[in-house]
Amino acid sequence: xxxxxxxxxxxxxxxxxxxxxxxxxxxxxxxxxxxxxxxxxxxxxxxxxxxxxxxxxxxxxxxxxxxxxxxxxxxxxxxxxxxxxxxxxxxxxxxxxxxxxxxxxxxxxxxxxxxxxxxxxxxxxxxxxxxxxx
Numbered sequence: 001x002x003x004x005x006x007x008x009x010x011x012x013x014x015x016x017x018x019x020x021x022x023x024x025x026x027x028x029x030x031x032x033x034x035x036x037x038x039x040x041x042x043x044x045x046x047x048x049x050x051x052x053x054x055x056x057x058x059x060x061x062x063x064x065x066x067x068x069x070x071x072x073x074x075x076x077x078x079x080x081x082x083x084x085x086x087x088x089x090x091x092x093x094x095x096x097x098x099x100x101x102x103x104x105x106x107x108x109x110x111x112x113x114x115x116x117x118x119x120x121x122x123x124x125x126x127x128x129x130x131x132x133x134x
Contacts (some may be wrong), residue, residue, distance in 0.1 A: 018038065023122070025111075027115065034100075037101065039122055047096055051091070052067055053098075053100065061101070061120070064100060065090065065092060066092050078127070079092065081093050081096065099123060
């Protein structure tokens with residue numbers, strides 16, 4: 001049963017701040033203002049900025065909506081821009097990489113999206129993929 005806090009369809013993350021949280025296994029990771037883990041998709045590219053997560057993918061991996069640089073703590077501001085996706089949605093980037101949350105994360109601190117399909121990884125404060133094989 002869905003409640004007001006968990007919409008049936010994933011919605012873009014709040015237009016809010018980003019900060020850093022210490023995860024017991026992953027170390028320092030980026031979270032949104034609700035404390036939800038932020039992820040990167042290895043199929044995306046930073047230059048040129050492109051997303052490979054479209055259509056149904058966005059139901060599981062909602063984009064992080066544009067964030068004011070003033071509401072960011074501990075996260076690199078390099079390449080901290082708004083990306084105009086081909087579908088018209090505006091998406092936040094870190095170091096020019098599009099960032100997402102995961103609909104399977106139900107509460108702050110969840111990292112259920114970590115390593116999904118070998119292509120989705122939490123983001124470190126300097127924009128790197130946490131735990132990805134080099």
